[in-house]
Amino acid sequence: MPGAEQLGFDGMPRRLYACTPSRLNTWLDCPRRYRMTYLDRPMPPKGPRWAHNSVGVSVHNALAGWWRLPAGERTPEAAGRLLVRGWLTDGFRDEAQSAEWRERAREMTERYVAGLDPSDEPIGVERTVATRTDRIAVSGRIDRLDARGSELVVVDYKTGRHVLTADDARGSLALAIYAVAAARVLRRPCHRVELHHLPSGEVAVWEHTDESLARHLRRAEQIAAEAAAADEAYRGGTGEELFPPRPGNLCSWCDFARHCPEGREAAPRKEPWAALVP
Numbered sequence: 434m435p436g437a438e439q440l441g442f443d444g445m446p447r448r449l450y451a452c453t454p455s456r457l458n459t460w461l462d463c464p465r466r467y468r469m470t471y472l473d474r475p476m477p478p479k480g481p482r483w484a485h486n487s488v489g490v491s492v493h494n495a496l497a498g499w500w501r502l503p504a505g506e507r508t509p510e511a512a513g514r515l516l517v518r519g520w521l522t523d524g525f526r527d528e529a530q531s532a533e534w535r536e537r538a539r540e541m542t543e544r545y546v547a548g549l550d551p552s553d554e555p556i557g558v559e560r561t562v563a564t565r566t567d568r569i570a571v572s573g574r575i576d577r578l579d580a581r582g583s584e585l586v587v588v589d590y591k592t593g594r595h596v597l598t599a600d601d602a603r604g605s606l607a608l609a610i611y612a613v614a615a616a617r618v619l620r621r622p623c624h625r626v627e628l629h630h631l632p633s634g635e636v637a638v639w640e641h642t643d644e645s646l647a648r649h650l651r652r653a654e655q656i657a658a659e660a661a662a663a664d665e666a667y668r669g670g671t672g673e674e675l676f677p678p679r680p681g682n683l684c685s686w687c688d689f690a691r692h693c694p695e696g697r698e699a700a701p702r703k704e705p706w707a708a709l710v711p
Protein backbone atom coordinates (compact mmCIF):
# COMPACT_ATOMS: atom_id res chain seq x y z
CA MET A 434 0.00 0.00 0.00
CA PRO A 435 2.80 2.44 -0.66
CA GLY A 436 1.67 6.00 -0.90
CA ALA A 437 -1.69 5.35 0.79
CA GLU A 438 -3.12 8.63 1.91
CA GLN A 439 -5.74 9.76 4.35
CA LEU A 440 -6.96 13.18 5.36
CA GLY A 441 -5.53 14.49 8.62
CA PHE A 442 -7.40 16.73 11.07
CA ASP A 443 -6.24 19.76 9.15
CA GLY A 444 -7.82 18.40 5.98
CA MET A 445 -4.40 17.89 4.36
CA PRO A 446 -3.59 14.48 2.94
CA ARG A 447 -1.36 12.51 5.27
CA ARG A 448 0.75 9.68 3.95
CA LEU A 449 0.04 6.43 5.74
CA TYR A 450 3.05 4.36 6.70
CA ALA A 451 2.55 1.00 4.99
CA CYS A 452 4.09 -1.81 7.01
CA THR A 453 4.01 -5.33 8.34
CA PRO A 454 4.61 -6.33 11.97
CA SER A 455 7.93 -7.72 10.83
CA ARG A 456 9.01 -4.35 9.45
CA LEU A 457 8.14 -2.64 12.73
CA ASN A 458 9.99 -5.26 14.77
CA THR A 459 13.04 -4.96 12.53
CA TRP A 460 13.12 -1.22 13.20
CA LEU A 461 12.98 -1.91 16.93
CA ASP A 462 15.69 -4.59 16.82
CA CYS A 463 18.19 -2.67 14.73
CA PRO A 464 17.70 0.42 12.53
CA ARG A 465 20.70 -0.49 10.37
CA ARG A 466 19.29 -3.92 9.62
CA TYR A 467 15.97 -2.20 8.86
CA ARG A 468 17.69 0.07 6.35
CA MET A 469 19.40 -2.83 4.60
CA THR A 470 16.20 -4.91 4.56
CA TYR A 471 13.67 -2.30 3.49
CA LEU A 472 15.41 0.71 1.99
CA ASP A 473 18.78 -0.05 0.40
CA ARG A 474 18.25 -1.04 -3.21
CA PRO A 475 19.61 -3.21 -4.56
CA MET A 476 19.37 -5.02 -1.25
CA PRO A 477 22.82 -5.94 0.06
CA PRO A 478 23.45 -9.67 -0.45
CA LYS A 479 22.39 -11.72 2.54
CA GLY A 480 24.48 -14.42 4.19
CA PRO A 481 23.75 -18.11 3.61
CA ARG A 482 20.29 -19.44 4.40
CA TRP A 483 19.57 -20.84 7.83
CA ALA A 484 18.68 -24.48 8.41
CA HIS A 485 16.20 -23.56 11.17
CA ASN A 486 14.33 -21.41 8.64
CA SER A 487 14.19 -24.38 6.28
CA VAL A 488 12.63 -26.44 9.07
CA GLY A 489 10.15 -23.69 9.94
CA VAL A 490 9.05 -22.97 6.38
CA SER A 491 8.78 -26.68 5.51
CA VAL A 492 6.53 -27.32 8.51
CA HIS A 493 4.38 -24.23 7.87
CA ASN A 494 3.94 -25.22 4.22
CA ALA A 495 3.01 -28.79 5.14
CA LEU A 496 0.40 -27.62 7.63
CA ALA A 497 -1.08 -25.14 5.16
CA GLY A 498 -1.18 -27.86 2.49
CA TRP A 499 -2.83 -30.26 4.93
CA TRP A 500 -5.74 -27.89 5.54
CA ARG A 501 -6.19 -27.52 1.79
CA LEU A 502 -6.74 -31.27 1.39
CA PRO A 503 -10.34 -32.53 1.36
CA ALA A 504 -11.36 -33.13 4.99
CA GLY A 505 -11.45 -36.91 4.51
CA GLU A 506 -7.80 -36.96 3.47
CA ARG A 507 -6.49 -34.97 6.43
CA THR A 508 -4.65 -37.76 8.21
CA PRO A 509 -1.38 -37.51 10.13
CA GLU A 510 0.32 -39.60 7.44
CA ALA A 511 -0.84 -37.13 4.79
CA ALA A 512 0.77 -34.31 6.77
CA GLY A 513 3.99 -36.33 6.95
CA ARG A 514 3.93 -36.91 3.19
CA LEU A 515 3.43 -33.20 2.53
CA LEU A 516 6.35 -32.41 4.81
CA VAL A 517 8.68 -34.86 3.09
CA ARG A 518 7.58 -33.76 -0.39
CA GLY A 519 8.14 -30.08 0.34
CA TRP A 520 11.28 -30.41 2.46
CA LEU A 521 13.71 -27.50 2.04
CA THR A 522 17.36 -28.43 2.27
CA ASP A 523 19.05 -25.02 2.59
CA GLY A 524 21.45 -24.40 5.44
CA PHE A 525 22.08 -27.90 6.76
CA ARG A 526 25.62 -29.09 7.45
CA ASP A 527 25.23 -32.02 5.07
CA GLU A 528 22.70 -34.42 3.64
CA ALA A 529 22.70 -36.58 6.75
CA GLN A 530 21.76 -33.67 8.98
CA SER A 531 19.04 -32.61 6.56
CA ALA A 532 17.63 -36.17 6.51
CA GLU A 533 17.72 -36.40 10.31
CA TRP A 534 15.81 -33.14 10.64
CA ARG A 535 13.35 -34.04 7.93
CA GLU A 536 12.48 -37.10 9.97
CA ARG A 537 12.14 -35.08 13.17
CA ALA A 538 10.00 -32.50 11.41
CA ARG A 539 7.82 -35.21 9.88
CA GLU A 540 7.21 -36.76 13.30
CA MET A 541 6.54 -33.36 14.85
CA THR A 542 4.05 -32.40 12.12
CA GLU A 543 2.25 -35.75 12.26
CA ARG A 544 2.03 -35.56 16.05
CA TYR A 545 0.61 -32.05 15.87
CA VAL A 546 -2.11 -32.81 13.34
CA ALA A 547 -3.04 -36.00 15.22
CA GLY A 548 -4.33 -33.65 17.92
CA LEU A 549 -6.47 -31.61 15.50
CA ASP A 550 -10.03 -32.24 14.36
CA PRO A 551 -9.75 -32.40 10.55
CA SER A 552 -13.40 -31.42 10.15
CA ASP A 553 -12.92 -28.24 12.19
CA GLU A 554 -12.42 -26.02 9.16
CA PRO A 555 -10.39 -22.90 9.92
CA ILE A 556 -11.69 -19.55 8.74
CA GLY A 557 -8.34 -18.93 7.10
CA VAL A 558 -4.99 -20.59 6.46
CA GLU A 559 -2.02 -18.35 5.67
CA ARG A 560 -4.58 -15.62 5.30
CA THR A 561 -3.46 -12.07 4.67
CA VAL A 562 -5.32 -9.45 6.67
CA ALA A 563 -4.89 -5.72 6.71
CA THR A 564 -6.13 -2.74 8.59
CA ARG A 565 -5.39 0.94 8.89
CA THR A 566 -5.50 3.67 11.45
CA ASP A 567 -5.11 7.33 10.58
CA ARG A 568 -1.32 6.79 10.66
CA ILE A 569 -0.49 3.29 9.50
CA ALA A 570 -1.67 0.78 6.91
CA VAL A 571 -0.58 -2.56 8.30
CA SER A 572 -0.90 -6.02 6.82
CA GLY A 573 0.33 -9.49 7.62
CA ARG A 574 -0.26 -13.17 7.05
CA ILE A 575 -1.80 -15.32 9.76
CA ASP A 576 -0.77 -18.98 9.94
CA ARG A 577 -4.30 -20.03 10.90
CA LEU A 578 -7.46 -18.24 11.87
CA ASP A 579 -9.97 -20.34 13.79
CA ALA A 580 -13.60 -19.63 14.59
CA ARG A 581 -14.49 -20.68 18.12
CA GLY A 582 -17.94 -19.73 19.33
CA SER A 583 -18.67 -16.19 18.28
CA GLU A 584 -14.99 -15.18 18.20
CA LEU A 585 -11.99 -15.60 15.95
CA VAL A 586 -8.70 -16.97 17.29
CA VAL A 587 -5.27 -16.18 15.84
CA VAL A 588 -2.99 -19.24 15.71
CA ASP A 589 0.73 -18.91 15.06
CA TYR A 590 2.93 -22.00 14.60
CA LYS A 591 6.37 -22.06 16.20
CA THR A 592 9.09 -24.61 15.47
CA GLY A 593 12.14 -23.25 17.34
CA ARG A 594 13.71 -24.80 20.42
CA HIS A 595 12.53 -22.13 22.83
CA VAL A 596 9.28 -23.08 24.59
CA LEU A 597 6.90 -20.11 24.60
CA THR A 598 4.83 -18.69 27.42
CA ALA A 599 1.66 -16.65 27.81
CA ASP A 600 3.91 -13.60 28.15
CA ASP A 601 5.25 -14.24 24.65
CA ALA A 602 1.69 -14.35 23.32
CA ARG A 603 0.69 -11.27 25.31
CA GLY A 604 3.70 -9.22 24.22
CA SER A 605 3.61 -10.09 20.54
CA LEU A 606 2.91 -7.01 18.47
CA ALA A 607 2.32 -9.17 15.41
CA LEU A 608 -0.34 -11.34 17.06
CA ALA A 609 -2.17 -8.30 18.44
CA ILE A 610 -2.17 -6.60 15.03
CA TYR A 611 -3.41 -9.80 13.40
CA ALA A 612 -6.24 -9.96 15.93
CA VAL A 613 -7.30 -6.37 15.24
CA ALA A 614 -7.01 -6.80 11.47
CA ALA A 615 -8.85 -10.14 11.44
CA ALA A 616 -11.71 -8.68 13.47
CA ARG A 617 -12.04 -5.72 11.14
CA VAL A 618 -11.78 -7.71 7.91
CA LEU A 619 -14.16 -10.45 9.00
CA ARG A 620 -16.40 -8.29 11.21
CA ARG A 621 -16.20 -10.72 14.07
CA PRO A 622 -14.55 -10.16 17.46
CA CYS A 623 -11.03 -11.50 17.95
CA HIS A 624 -9.23 -11.30 21.29
CA ARG A 625 -7.52 -14.65 21.74
CA VAL A 626 -4.05 -15.27 20.32
CA GLU A 627 -2.20 -18.59 20.52
CA LEU A 628 1.36 -19.72 19.92
CA HIS A 629 1.42 -23.43 19.01
CA HIS A 630 4.90 -24.75 19.76
CA LEU A 631 5.15 -27.89 17.69
CA PRO A 632 8.31 -29.44 19.19
CA SER A 633 6.80 -29.54 22.70
CA GLY A 634 3.10 -29.58 21.83
CA GLU A 635 2.62 -26.64 24.23
CA VAL A 636 0.15 -23.86 23.42
CA ALA A 637 0.78 -20.42 24.87
CA VAL A 638 -2.44 -18.41 25.07
CA TRP A 639 -3.33 -14.82 25.71
CA GLU A 640 -6.79 -13.28 25.84
CA HIS A 641 -6.51 -9.65 24.88
CA THR A 642 -8.97 -7.00 25.92
CA ASP A 643 -10.05 -4.17 23.62
CA GLU A 644 -7.72 -1.95 25.68
CA SER A 645 -4.67 -4.20 25.35
CA LEU A 646 -5.23 -4.45 21.59
CA ALA A 647 -5.56 -0.69 21.36
CA ARG A 648 -2.30 -0.33 23.33
CA HIS A 649 -0.49 -2.56 20.84
CA LEU A 650 -1.89 -0.55 17.96
CA ARG A 651 -0.75 2.72 19.54
CA ARG A 652 2.67 1.17 20.07
CA ALA A 653 2.73 0.17 16.39
CA GLU A 654 1.92 3.77 15.46
CA GLN A 655 4.75 5.10 17.64
CA ILE A 656 7.28 2.73 16.09
CA ALA A 657 5.94 3.58 12.63
CA ALA A 658 6.29 7.31 13.28
CA GLU A 659 10.00 6.91 14.07
CA ALA A 660 10.61 4.62 11.12
CA ALA A 661 8.64 6.87 8.75
CA ALA A 662 10.72 9.90 9.75
CA ALA A 663 13.90 7.92 9.10
CA ASP A 664 12.53 6.68 5.74
CA GLU A 665 11.78 10.25 4.76
CA ALA A 666 15.31 11.40 5.61
CA TYR A 667 16.73 8.45 3.68
CA ARG A 668 14.71 9.36 0.60
CA GLY A 669 16.04 12.90 0.93
CA GLY A 670 19.60 11.54 0.90
CA THR A 671 20.32 12.34 4.55
CA GLY A 672 19.84 10.71 7.91
CA GLU A 673 22.55 8.04 7.99
CA GLU A 674 22.70 8.67 11.75
CA LEU A 675 19.03 7.66 11.98
CA PHE A 676 20.00 4.08 11.19
CA PRO A 677 22.54 3.22 13.88
CA PRO A 678 23.71 -0.36 14.34
CA ARG A 679 22.44 -2.01 17.50
CA PRO A 680 25.15 -4.57 18.18
CA GLY A 681 24.37 -7.47 20.49
CA ASN A 682 23.98 -11.22 20.62
CA LEU A 683 21.38 -11.17 17.84
CA CYS A 684 24.09 -10.07 15.40
CA SER A 685 25.17 -13.72 15.23
CA TRP A 686 21.94 -14.40 13.38
CA CYS A 687 21.77 -11.26 11.25
CA ASP A 688 21.55 -11.84 7.49
CA PHE A 689 23.44 -8.62 6.89
CA ALA A 690 26.28 -9.01 9.40
CA ARG A 691 28.85 -9.25 6.60
CA HIS A 692 28.07 -5.59 5.79
CA CYS A 693 28.23 -4.46 9.40
CA PRO A 694 31.61 -4.23 11.16
CA GLU A 695 30.04 -3.35 14.54
CA GLY A 696 27.79 -6.39 14.40
CA ARG A 697 30.61 -8.74 13.41
CA GLU A 698 32.63 -7.47 16.32
CA ALA A 699 29.75 -7.88 18.77
CA ALA A 700 29.03 -11.52 18.03
CA PRO A 701 30.64 -14.06 15.71
CA ARG A 702 28.37 -15.34 12.98
CA LYS A 703 26.89 -18.75 13.67
CA GLU A 704 27.04 -21.68 11.31
CA PRO A 705 23.83 -21.89 9.26
CA TRP A 706 22.71 -24.98 11.20
CA ALA A 707 23.73 -23.70 14.65
CA ALA A 708 20.18 -23.13 15.92
CA LEU A 709 19.45 -26.86 15.50
CA VAL A 710 22.35 -28.03 17.64
CA PRO A 711 21.86 -27.93 21.44
Ligand code: SF4
Nearest residue numbers: 463679684687693696
Ligand atom coordinates in the same frame (compact mmCIF):
# COMPACT_ATOMS: atom_id res chain seq x y z
S1 SF4 B 1 24.94 -7.22 12.52
FE1 SF4 B 1 23.84 -6.49 14.34
S2 SF4 B 1 24.18 -4.28 14.41
FE2 SF4 B 1 24.71 -4.98 12.35
S3 SF4 B 1 22.86 -4.73 11.12
FE3 SF4 B 1 22.83 -6.81 11.89
S4 SF4 B 1 21.66 -6.72 13.82
FE4 SF4 B 1 22.27 -4.62 13.28
